[in-house]
Amino acid sequence: MSRVSCATSLCAWVALVLLASPVFAQSIAQRPNVILIMTDDQGYWDTGATGNPHIKTPHMDAIAKQGATLSRYYAAPVCAPTRAGTMTGRYYLRTGLYNTRFGGDTLGKDEVTVAELLRRAGYRTSLFGKWHLGKYPGYQPQQRGFDQFMGHYHGHIERYQFADQLYHNGQPVRSRGYVSDLFTDAAIDFIRQSDTASDQPFFCALMYNAPHSPFLLDTSHYDQPQGDAFIKRYLDAGLPIREARIYAMIERIDQNIGRLKQTLKELGQWQNTVLIFTSDNGGVSTYYNGGMHGRKASVYEGGVRAPCFVQWPGRIPAGMIINAQTSHIDWLPTFCELAGAKLPEDRQLDGRSLASLLCNDSDAPHHRYVYHTWDRYTPNPHQRWAISGDRWKLMCQVAATVTDSSQQRKQWRLYDLQADPDETKNLIGQHPEIANQLRKEFLAWFEDVTEGQTYQPVAIPVGHPDEAVVELSPSWAKLKGDHVQYVFEGYDWDTIEGWRNAGESATWQLDVQAAGDYLVKASYGSAAVDSGGCLQLKFLSESKPQQIEHTVQATATANQFKTVVVGTVRLPKGKQSMTACVADQCDAELMRLNSLQLIRQ
Known part of the structure; x- marks a missing residue:
């Protein structure tokens, strides 16, 4: 044919x-x-x-x-x-x-x-x-x-x-x-x-x-x-x-x-x-x-x-x-x-x-412009952004640390993709008007696609009818304290570490979809010489606050995690928070927290 x-x-x-x-x-x-x-x-x-x-x-x-x-x-x-x-x-x-x-x-x-x-x-x-x-x-x-x-x-x-x-x-x-x-x-x-x-x-x-x-x-x-x-x-x-x-x-x-x-x-x-x-x-x-x-x-x-x-x-x-x-x-x-x-x-x-x-x-042209932007933590229009048409592309890979627009502009690059598809010649000096027009188009697009958005982790569903056990990932927590930190060495093997000072904490936002009793388990590692401190779990909702305490047990090494029962809590339906924190001052690292589990009873 x-x-x-x-x-x-x-x-x-x-x-x-x-x-x-x-x-x-x-x-x-x-x-x-x-x-x-x-x-x-x-x-x-x-x-x-x-x-x-x-x-x-x-x-x-x-x-x-x-x-x-x-x-x-x-x-x-x-x-x-x-x-x-x-x-x-x-x-x-x-x-x-x-x-x-x-x-x-x-x-x-x-x-x-x-x-x-x-x-x-x-x-x-x-x-x-x-x-x-x-x-x-x-x-x-x-x-x-x-x-x-x-x-x-x-x-x-x-x-x-x-x-x-x-x-x-x-x-x-x-x-x-x-x-x-x-x-x-x-x-x-x-x-x-x-x-x-x-x-x-x-x-x-x-x-x-x-x-x-x-x-x-x-x-x-x-x-x-x-x-x-x-x-x-x-x-x-x-x-x-x-x-x-x-x-x-x-x-x-x-x-x-x-x-x-x-x-x-x-x-x-x-x-x-x-x-x-x-x-x-x-x-x-x-x-x-x-x-x-x-x-x-x-x-x-x-x-x-x-x-x-x-x-x-x-x-x-x-x-x-x-x-x-x-x-x-x-x-x-x-x-x-x-x-x-x-x-x-x-x-x-x-x-x-x-x-x-x-x-x-x-x-024939398909998209007048194609847009790119990427910042891991907070979307912004100043770093790792690009806009390209059929011929011209304006981009900035690394933004200047200053906020002055003239200094930011020094990091911009303008390429003629038809003549220079490998992006070797920055032509922004020869064609500032094209750069200005493309930047204006990009900012209008960025404002449009981010309108009304709040970029933060979704509240973790708890008590969903399809899943009785929900594991709270360390990476979803908001951390507070001078020593506590998130450590990534692989999905499912990541941890929150460095717990020392009383009050240092990690907080997760929950969306409890079924009120009732929930068994709480923790998976962590703790060196024998560091174990024995107290971990507090605090649940805050519109009803009465609740708290569970757990004495951290030793594992063979801090990088060997075991799962232990912490206690049971009655959770109301709706949005609420769960905070894990150090109860008392520790001489060394309290634990390396690998996950927390909430299990519908």
Whole structure:
């Protein structure tokens, strides 16, 4: 089929879908399946299709060769903001999310996800892999529109073999095997079930946690030789060990994409499936970057451009290159258009459907501007921000410490991306008027997306009907005191340490959804020579304040945590706080608090 006839076919198909109402059962089987594959920390330069001569990614490359490449596709500088935008079609600052940790990585409760919209339109929905948009009940994937979820809530996990931080529809699970294989197996099983159980189309988000650190291949007694073989290939080619591990992890994903594609072909679903491959932010590898400036967490092109290939056999012309600015926020309206699903009308959507670009093989402008900003703790318009049009990009990676606007301006950079895509020549001196206009546009956007938002951790749901046990994470606490501090060495192994002075404290905000008795447990470590001090837990609500005291017990070492019962408390329904504090002055560190649990009785 020629490029013209392919494009015409796609246009005609899209037109038919748009005329179809989601409630018409006779049209549901004609709508395409949608598979969104997103990797974690894979840079634009980390595929063969984007020019890397060292890495082996034949299946990723085939998607580009046989489909469309979005050459100026933008993610956010870091992962959770990209995932929030992908799920909602909105820039992340509109959704209440503002961080990748510390409770700021939770998608606002009132947000509507693409999974919810597609499910309303008759799709079966699933997500396998990394969620990173909420760990507490009410915020989990199976409660945000996904029929099936198996994966993890955190920004990364610590074990890739026999992963022990995984959940299936809200329940903790044990697993065996290499995690990229595991998530692919789950996706394949879901697709097979969809093929046999009903004639419903499906939406599957396959969100690999690789190649995010820790950079691990197979490490088990049984499978380590296989993992070592992947790494050795790149070591033999001259790559340093860190880069060899990253490339090997990406190649392992590529092989799994091949397995997924083969399953679709065996089931006869290949022709009716839209397959998207992309990543969630700029890369972390350093061996080859194709001349691009910046990496993950920066607003240079290397930090925000991601590989993006789209294949739909017989519908999208092979080898198409789309040069228009596109964005992660475009997926929700794109999928809804292809599925005939209604867009929400009660909120501002920032994304625009890509269907016309894919349909018409067009290089016409898509977004007038694409915006980026990232500050871990408090969103602000002065540090790590960027705005780009089809030609010009204005950005500031590191703000001056002074607030004077003339001093801030010295950190600005203006690039002509058409002539200088690698951002090597700062032209702000030659074109100050363009910089002024772009800065004005950025500030107007920032004011719009942050309007009415309060960026702080959500109150932790306690007593939710779907989860009797709620664990209060150390990173969600507000700390008070000269010595008390948060220490991160991995999700689920983080602690609050340095408790010494009486009154030094950590406070969590709670949303108790069912009044009643709650058993309180604490997980901590305390060296034998430091144990014996008193920990107080104070509960403050509109009713009478309550308090529990606990004498800290010794563990083998302060970094070995044990869980002990602290007591029982009767909590009223509603918003309230819980504070852990030192009761009396300590000669040494009271403990290293790993978590507190509230268990509905």
